Amino acid sequence: MREFELDLHSEFLRADLFLNMGQPAEAARILQGVVDAEPGNQAALELLARAYYSSAQLSRAEEALSKLVVLAPANGWARRALARTLERLSRADEAAVHHRMADALGAS
Numbered sequence: 001m002r003e004f005e006l007d008l009h010s011e012f013l014r015a016d017l018f019l020n021m022g023q024p025a026e027a028a029r030i031l032q033g034v035v036d037a038e039p040g041n042q043a044a045l046e047l048l049a050r051a052y053y054s055s056a057q058l059s060r061a062e063e064a065l066s067k068l069v070v071l072a073p074a075n076g077w078a079r080r081a082l083a084r085t086l087e088r089l090s091r092a093d094e095a096a097v098h099h100r101m102a103d104a105l106g107a108s
Contacts, residue, residue: 008034012044019047024054035064042071046078053085061085069098076107 011034019027028051034044045068052061065082068075083098 008037012047015051016047019051019054024051025057027051028055028057028060039067040071042068042075045071049078049081053081058085058089062089074105076102076105079105080107
């Protein structure tokens with residue numbers, strides 16, 4: 001494993017720790033660097049979206065979740081999380097589409 005990859009993995013784990021410790025804004029700050037370096041990393045995008053959502057940075061959560069849905073259209077969790085984010089942004093009509101997709105994908 002290259003040193004760069006190891007550093008990104010370490011940063012991902014550190015961000016996960018911050019999120020689990022109830023510091024989502026710090027987790028998001030760390031994860032943004034990981035996602036910038038690896039924009040197709042679905043695990044990093046998911047954790048970044050969770051961090052943004054948990055810190056009430058809803059527009060940023062929407063952006064991360066939208067990217068995740070493009071990368072993985074059959075990801076029911078991402079669809080449900082995007083729907084809930086849109087609801088919190090008072091965009092129920094847009095949220096309904098993603099709720100229906102999440103239901104069809106069997107997401108809870």
